[in-house]
Amino acid sequence: MLSEILETLKNHQGEELNDVHDKVHDKVHDKVHDKYPDVSDSAWKVLDYLAENTCASAIMAAEALGMSERMVRKHIATLKSAGILSRMGSNKNGKWVVGLA
Structure with missing residues (x-):
């Protein structure tokens, strides 16, 4: 998962830090929720x-x-x-x- 985060950061170099943070957060958030589907x-x-x-x-x-x-x-x-x-x-x-x- 960390390699995917690093790749996302590399792909978005030069963008505003908050925009990158939001995109990474959303991607991690989705993966975690997918891993634990029984958690509301x-x-x-x-x-x-x-x-x-x-x-x-x-x-x-x-x-x-x-x-x-x-x-x-x-x-x-x-x-x-x-x-x-x-x-x-x-x-x-x-x-x-x-x-x-």
Whole structure:
């Protein structure tokens, strides 16, 4: 996948950095979503939130995303079972770790 990203960057040399970033992001985003078809769009939103807020709780994610806590916990369980999300440390002091398998 990294070689494809490098090739995309080479093909778009001279373009504005933000344009290149958007194109690469979209390409990676599509490949990741294709690899995990059982993960819903809502779960990806939870993942994005937890990737940016690694110390957040399910309650905090639910409030920020406008979802119920139960739904956020369900999405977290889906992401964990897919090997996309894990928790390092305790529930109280730990952090979320995003790692695509």
